[in-house]
Amino acid sequence: MTIDNLFTKKQQQVLNQELNNRHWKLMINYGAVRAGKTFVDNFVFLYEVKHAAEIARSKKVKYPMYILAGVSSKSIANNILNEIANTFGLTFKFDKHNSFKIKFPGLPAVKIVQTFTGSISGLGAIRGMTSFGAYINEASLANKEVFEEIRSRCSTPGARVVCDTNPDVPTHWLKTDYIDNPKHSSEIISNHFTMDDNTVLDPEYVAGQKSTTPSGMFYDRKILGLWVAGEGLVYQDFDKSKNLITRAEFDKRTADQTLNYYCGVDWGYEHDTSLVVLADDNQGNTYLVEEHTGNLQQIDHWVSVAKQIQQDYGYNIPFYCDTARVEHIDEFQANHINALYAYKAVLKGIEIVAGKIKQRQFMAVQEGMQQFLNEVYQYVWNDKTGEPVKEHDHVMDAVRYAIATKLWNQNNKQSDNSYNDQTKLLADNGLIDYPDDFW
Structure with missing residues (x-):
């Protein structure tokens, strides 16, 4: 199997940034549903955990920690852990705090600390900790204060944050403060996905999604992956x-x-x-x-x-x-x-x-x-x-x-x-x- 069989061109672009660009601090992969964001992000997540373990070894830290964040425990399980288990055959042994460890040969085990971003209460799981990196799923649904706290916890040299999201309104803080902020251009990279970028999808499925998705905002977000607000009539397809x-x-x-x-x-x-x-x-x-x-x-x-x-x-x-x-x-x-x-x-x-x-x-x-x-x-x-x-x-x-x-x-x-x-x-x-x- 070649890399072209496993990853789309857009996913390969993301992996190239992961493997060959060590200067970024925040990667944001955003866009359409079923565009292949989460699939490639789960690979990036494992690369980043290994990266965290390498940093810990160089700093002689025996027990490094890494943040895994999502709106809820259900979303983390469905979007990340179950998919990783299916793709890589990994199993996870959870402690009483719902944390688990990932270990690569010759490197210290990394403790993965789960936190939930749907409300301000998510701060409790990570407040005071030092993290070697973070993966944030469904970032546009995150409480902004929790998102920023996660970033501040990733304070070790070389620590990075990866996140994915479907688009929201163009005034959303994730877009205005991060994706479009020129002050962070050297530290932040972002990748825009459309449904057509996922070339492994059944063409009939894609055609069906395009023909049945409501016109306007829903189509622009779901199919084209654009950060748009609704304009004009809500039910513009009514005839x-x-x-x-x-x-x-x-x-x-x-x-x-x-x-x-x-x-x-x-x-x-x-x-x-x-x-x-x-x-x-x-x-x-x-x-x-x-x-x-x-x-x-x-x-x-x-x-x-x-x-x-x-x-x-x-x-x-x-x-x-x-x-x-x-x-x-x-x-x-x-x-x-x-x-x-x-x-x-x-x-x-x-x-x-x-x-x-x-x-x-x-x-x-x-x-x-x-x-x-x-x-x-x-x-x-x-x-x-x-x-x-x-x-x-x-x-x-x-x-x-x-x-x-x-x-x-x-x-x-x-x-x-x-x-x-x-x-x-x-x-x-x-x-x-x-x-x-x-x-």
């Missing part, structure tokens, strides 16, 4: 001629289908409350069947609306609700309405809905609409925050809550009636706060 159907068309399309009905709820009072009913057919299509939107209504009104929906679509129909008004969810539940906490990761939820729109797997039934069309053509990106502008978004949020939560539940094998289990999983993943009375 009335393809994503809007009549009630008669809906009835005809679903005549032989078994439909799964569910709801999304975005609470308001002076601003609109929106309650939507959606249906999934057996072929992966989602239909927005009904929309109930209005303001200046007490919760009793929305209980009545939900009760009517139960009569029309089934008593156990789930209502995936905005957690901003937990007391309203409690009121629904007190009235025997199957109200559940919604999955609220904004960009991921939008990407799911936008993907359905682009693939023409989302259709709105025009007779059931009130504000949907008005909103979908005014729902725009805030190019500074990277999230949608908080205007014209009530129906948009309700639809997102419904579609994204149902998919999240399916992926995590949750029951629509499993309130406590769902709440715990959402809260554990930082997507909602635990309600005061949960425990």
Whole structure:
């Protein structure tokens, strides 16, 4: 096997920097998903651990340490340790602190100290230590203070930091303070990956990803690996001629289908409350069947609306609700309405809905609409925050809550009636706060 069989040209570029350039202090590999970043970074990681051991030997340090960082223990295990185990056949023996050692012949064993970058608490694992290097996975998701502390811990001569990431907004600190900072040009090297750089991917897979990824920001980040913010309409692939159907068309399309009905709820009072009913057919299509939107209504009104929906679509129909008004969810539940906490990761939820729109797997039934069309053509990106502008978004949020939560539940094998289990999983993943009375 030759190096061309194992590594793409972009990966070989990274390895050449690793093996032949000893002057850098920080390497940032960023870009598209499935572009081959993590695969080559795991090789770089092992080279860097050996480099750390060589430094330790030259300094006569018997017990060198190296930082392995990621958003969570799960992300480190999935993205790095499992992949290294599969690629190299290595096994790791963890101590009570979740650390382990890697040893190369003739060199001192290097203790790999894991730390988690998703919150400021990650400082605890590394504060006070001296590290001979670091590998940071998913760096754009890291808490900035933790990222900078990791770099400061790598204070031994010759210590280096390697990190990889998918792109974020162009104003993200990792891009502005490091990738684009000319003051660090001699110490920092960066490599930009696109999906097309991963030439070992199945061409049909790549073509499928390009054809189904929503236009605009999602495509630019996921396929092209660019640091961009959203511009213009959030759902720019929405086409009335393809994503809007009549009630008669809906009835005809679903005549032989078994439909799964569910709801999304975005609470308001002076601003609109929106309650939507959606249906999934057996072929992966989602239909927005009904929309109930209005303001200046007490919760009793929305209980009545939900009760009517139960009569029309089934008593156990789930209502995936905005957690901003937990007391309203409690009121629904007190009235025997199957109200559940919604999955609220904004960009991921939008990407799911936008993907359905682009693939023409989302259709709105025009007779059931009130504000949907008005909103979908005014729902725009805030190019500074990277999230949608908080205007014209009530129906948009309700639809997102419904579609994204149902998919999240399916992926995590949750029951629509499993309130406590769902709440715990959402809260554990930082997507909602635990309600005061949960425990």
